[in-house]
Structure formats: C-alpha cells, structure tokens
Amino acid sequence: MGDLRTPTAGPRIGLGSKLLLLTIMFVMICEVLIFVPSIANFRNNWLADAHRNASVAAAIIAETPDVPEQLKMRLLSATNTLAITHRDGDRRRLLAMSAPPAMVERHVELGNVSIFQSIVAAFETLAATDGRIIRISAMPYGRSEEVDVILDETALKNAMLAYSVNILGLSLVISVVTAMLVYMSLRWLFVRPVKRLATAMADFADDPEDxxxxxxxxxxxxxxxxxxxxxxxxxxxxxxxxxxxxxxxxLGLAVSKINHDLRNLLASAQLFSDRLVTVRDPTVQRFVPKIVRALDRAVGYTNGVLAYGRAGEAPPSRRLIDVARLATDVGEVLGLDVDPQIEFRVIVEDGMEIDADPDQLYRVLLNLCRNALEALESNSHDAVVRRLAVAAERAGSVVRIVVSDTGPGVPDRVRQTLFQPFQGSGRVGGTGLGLAIAAELVRAHGGSLVLLDTGAGASFEITIPDRPIDFASARRAASA
Incomplete structure (x- = not known):
C-alpha cells in the first residue's frame, strides 16, 4: 500500500498559511474598495472647507471699508489662498490677492459633481505635479453671490497623501487583526480536524491491520x-x-501443502478400487462404479479447491445431463437413500435434461444437499419432520432446480452475506465456502443461485439457461 505522505516538488505551503494570506488579501481588497470613495470624499470636504474659510474672509473684506492690505494678506495666508474674487450678478471684483497667480490649470465647481467624477478628480490630484493652480467656485450657504477662490493644489495633494498613508496603516492593522482572528477560528474549526484526518489516513496506510x-x-x-x-x-x-x-x-497455502499428499492417498484408493472390479460379488459390482466416480471427483475437487484459492473455477464444459440421475447420485453419496430418519425426494420428470457441466453441477447439488442434511441432523427429536427434496422443471430454454428442506432455515443475520466466503455460514464451525463455491459455479453457467422465502426450512433455487445459439455461425456452417 502506497505512502500517502509522498513529498511533492517545491516548497510546501500549509493550509493555515494559505488561509492567513488569503484572508489578508481579501481584507485589503475590501479596504481598497472603501478607500476609493473615501479619498474622493476627503478631497471634496477639503475643498469645501477651503472655500468656506475663504468665503468668511471674503465677507469680512467685502463688508469692511478700507481694509488694510496687511490684514488682507493675513487672511489669505490663514486660508492658504492666492486670491479671492467676488461676483454679484454680472459684477465681479477682486477682493484680495497675495501675488499675481500663474495660469489656473483647473476649475472646480463645488456641488455639481457625481461620485464617479469625484473619484476621477481625486486620483488626478494625487497624480498632478506640485504647484498646480486651481480655482474653486461655489455660492456661500444662504447667499446669492458667488465666491471664487484661487489656490495652490499642493497642500490638498499633501493632505490626501497623508490621509492615504493613514488609511493604509489602519487597513494593514485591521487586515492583520481580522486575518489572525479568522485564521485562529478556522484553524480550530477546520484546519486541525482536516490535518487529523490526513494524519489518520497516513498512519492507517502504514499498517492497515493495526x-x-x-x-x-x-x-x-x-x-x-x-x-x-x-x-x-x-x-x-x-x-x-x-x-x-x-x-x-x-487457506490457499494450507491447501497447497496438503494437496500433494491428498492426491497420493486418493491415487492409492483408486488402485484398490480397481482391484474390486475383479470381485464377483453383485453388491460389490454395484457399488464399485460409484466408488470410482467418487474418487475421481475427489481428485478433481482437490485441484478445484486450490484453483478457487488462486484465481477461480475453470470454465464449464457443458453436456446434456439427466437431472434425476444426477440428483439420485448426490443422494446416494450422502447416504440419503439408506437413511431411515430423513426422507429424500427427487421430484423431476422422467427424461428431463439440463445443459451444464456435469461435475460442476454435481458439486453445486452436493454442497446444497450436504448443508440441508446438516441442518436436518441438528435436531434429533423424533417428532421433527426431516425431508430433503430436489425438484426441477423446464420453462423454455431455462431449467429451474429447487433444493428444499424442513430444517430450521437460514438465520437473518447471515442472509446479507450468504454467498460470501467465510461469512455465509449459519452453523457453528462452518466456513461458508460451500455456498460461495456453488454460487460461483452457477454464475459461470450464466445462471443464478438465490435463497427463496418459503416459510419453514430453507429453499435454494438454481436457474441455468441453455447455451445461446450463434445463428450467424450456424448459417456460415450450413452455407459452407
């Protein structure tokens, strides 16, 4: 089993570090989205304050006759303006001027700009060169005349830069604090459990049997x-x-160890059975062929069990089989024909045939009948009905064989795993291999083996279809 902790190329960045970086980045993006309109609003407020202060100075100068030039300069210096003009209707006059200003490069009219225009103007101010002259126009609150203020935009730009630096610092602090809180929360809720899952998978992969x-x-x-x-x-x-x-x-290892010795023992038994052929006793002559067939099947079973542990059963070699004769042979091998306590019935029409592998179908019936026999012998009470029946019928190209008994039935706890090796036995000491092998052999014929719900006892249904006919090959053979 591969190691889940295989190193990858490049530096390793943990999930927690990625989470922290992403949180900081997302918070900074949110701060940028907040900064863009806020810097525009800061510029508008700064211009409005500058115009308001200049309007106050303009009102003082306009309402006071013969204002000294020195006072005008002090008012201009206090409001950071270069010049203030006043317009009432069509008449405009210069109220104060510190020095002849350079050419006005931009005109700002307060109160008549959209948010998008304010944002664009704010970034133009940040990108402008120092010393750019702008004119601010607006009507003072509650008055009909207009006051124009001419000033150097450098002070506004410096104020906006300072504001931006403050916003950036505050954003960094908020981002780091937020990221740490989110990081610690998510690490506790998600990262640590996910890391625990990954560690558990890696540890289990090292030794799954622990x-x-x-x-x-x-x-x-x-x-x-x-x-x-x-x-x-x-x-x-x-x-x-x-x-x-x-x-x-x-199991495969154990079978491989005993298979050689078992085959030698069976070979010796075959030699003794060959000698029995020369005995003239009618009873001996009757049973010798059955003994020979039983020994031959036993030799085949040793190879079959070993093959099951390795890869699977051999493909079926189909022949036409007399169902009644095959069922009778199974009953004789199990001693059911001479057992006075168990009634053995073969309910098959005379001459019914099935297209199947004789040895494999024999093994299927033998496993099912042996299981039924063991179930019937589990209760020795004289009043208990002990009956084992093998019934068969043909429907078109499909033969249906039912092996039923009057035993205690199949426990509910093993029904789900009935045909799985080592799990389908409902008897103490059973391995469950018999039903697993039988199901595999029936599936190899294209059929099915199922447990029927018939109430008392257990009934297993074997369904085997005849071999499909290849009409195309038949036509080619006929035309050849």
Missing amino acids: ELRMIVPSRRNDEIGDAERSLADMQQQLADTIAERSRLAE
Whole structure:
C-alpha cells in the first residue's frame, strides 16, 4: 500500500498559511474598495472647507471699508489662498490677492459633481505635479453671490497623501487583526480536524491491520464529523477485507501443502478400487462404479479447491445431463437413500435434461444437499419432520432446480452475506465456502443461485439457461 505522505516538488505551503494570506488579501481588497470613495470624499470636504474659510474672509473684506492690505494678506495666508474674487450678478471684483497667480490649470465647481467624477478628480490630484493652480467656485450657504477662490493644489495633494498613508496603516492593522482572528477560528474549526484526518489516513496506510491506527470519530455533528465517521467505517471495512484476504491466502497455502499428499492417498484408493472390479460379488459390482466416480471427483475437487484459492473455477464444459440421475447420485453419496430418519425426494420428470457441466453441477447439488442434511441432523427429536427434496422443471430454454428442506432455515443475520466466503455460514464451525463455491459455479453457467422465502426450512433455487445459439455461425456452417 502506497505512502500517502509522498513529498511533492517545491516548497510546501500549509493550509493555515494559505488561509492567513488569503484572508489578508481579501481584507485589503475590501479596504481598497472603501478607500476609493473615501479619498474622493476627503478631497471634496477639503475643498469645501477651503472655500468656506475663504468665503468668511471674503465677507469680512467685502463688508469692511478700507481694509488694510496687511490684514488682507493675513487672511489669505490663514486660508492658504492666492486670491479671492467676488461676483454679484454680472459684477465681479477682486477682493484680495497675495501675488499675481500663474495660469489656473483647473476649475472646480463645488456641488455639481457625481461620485464617479469625484473619484476621477481625486486620483488626478494625487497624480498632478506640485504647484498646480486651481480655482474653486461655489455660492456661500444662504447667499446669492458667488465666491471664487484661487489656490495652490499642493497642500490638498499633501493632505490626501497623508490621509492615504493613514488609511493604509489602519487597513494593514485591521487586515492583520481580522486575518489572525479568522485564521485562529478556522484553524480550530477546520484546519486541525482536516490535518487529523490526513494524519489518520497516513498512519492507517502504514499498517492497515493495526486497529490502534484507526481513527476514533469525535462527537461533531457537522461535515467534519461525517467525514471522520465515514473514514472510520472505511478503515474498518478495509481492515475486514484485508483480514478476509489474509484468511484466503492462508487457506490457499494450507491447501497447497496438503494437496500433494491428498492426491497420493486418493491415487492409492483408486488402485484398490480397481482391484474390486475383479470381485464377483453383485453388491460389490454395484457399488464399485460409484466408488470410482467418487474418487475421481475427489481428485478433481482437490485441484478445484486450490484453483478457487488462486484465481477461480475453470470454465464449464457443458453436456446434456439427466437431472434425476444426477440428483439420485448426490443422494446416494450422502447416504440419503439408506437413511431411515430423513426422507429424500427427487421430484423431476422422467427424461428431463439440463445443459451444464456435469461435475460442476454435481458439486453445486452436493454442497446444497450436504448443508440441508446438516441442518436436518441438528435436531434429533423424533417428532421433527426431516425431508430433503430436489425438484426441477423446464420453462423454455431455462431449467429451474429447487433444493428444499424442513430444517430450521437460514438465520437473518447471515442472509446479507450468504454467498460470501467465510461469512455465509449459519452453523457453528462452518466456513461458508460451500455456498460461495456453488454460487460461483452457477454464475459461470450464466445462471443464478438465490435463497427463496418459503416459510419453514430453507429453499435454494438454481436457474441455468441453455447455451445461446450463434445463428450467424450456424448459417456460415450450413452455407459452407
């Protein structure tokens, strides 16, 4: 099993670091979106304050006759203006001027600009060269005359730059504080549990058979808790699967060890059975062929069990089989024909045939009948009805065989895993291999093996279709 902690190329940036950087970046983006209109609003307020102060100075100069020039200069210096003009109707006059200003490069009319125009104008101010002269026009509040103020935009630009620096510093502080709070919260709620999940998966991958490496789900009722419980279930299922595969591997190893010796013993038994052929006793002559066939099947079974542990059963070699004769042979091998306590019935029409592999179908019936026999023998009470029946019928190209008994039936706890190796046995000491092998052999014929719900006892239904006919090949053979 591969290592989940395989290093990747390049420096490793943890999820927490990415989260922290992304949080800072998103907060800064939000601050930029806030800064753009705020810097425009700062510029408008600064211009409005400058015009308001200049309007106050203009009112003092306009209402006071013979204002000394020195006082005018002091008023201009206090309001950071170069000149103030006053217009009443069509008449305009210069109220004060510190020095002849340079050419006015931009005219700003307060109160008649949109938010977009304010934003554009704010960034133009930040990008302008120092010393640019602007004129501000507006009507003082509550008055009909207009006051124009001419001033150097450098002071406004410096104020906006200082404001921007303050906003940037405040944004950085807010971003870092917010990011740390979000980071700590998300790290506690998400990053640490996800890291715990990743660590649990890596530890389990190192040794899946160690139960101590399985994750213990927390009591969380959110998606993280669901992931922990799903991981725990997956690890348990994987551990069970590995244990089952290990048992299968051990079974294959054990069978391979005894297979050689068992084949030698069966070969010796075959030699003794060959000698029995020369015995003239009618009873011996009757049973010798059955013994020979049983020994031949036993030799084949040793190879078949070994093949099951390795890869699977051999493909079926189909022949036409007399169903009644095959079922009778199974009953004789199990001793059902001479068992006084168990009634054995073969309910098959005379001459009914099935298209199947004789040895494989024999094994299927033998496994099912042996299981039924063991179930019937589990209760020795004289009043218990002990009956085992093999019934068959044909419907078109499909043959249906039912093996039923009057035993205790199949427990509910094993019905879901009935045809799985080592899990489908409802009997103490059983392996569950018989039903698993039988189901595999029936599926190889294109059929199915199912448990029927018939009430008392257990009934297994075998459905095997005839081989499909390749009409195209048949036509080509006929035309050839």
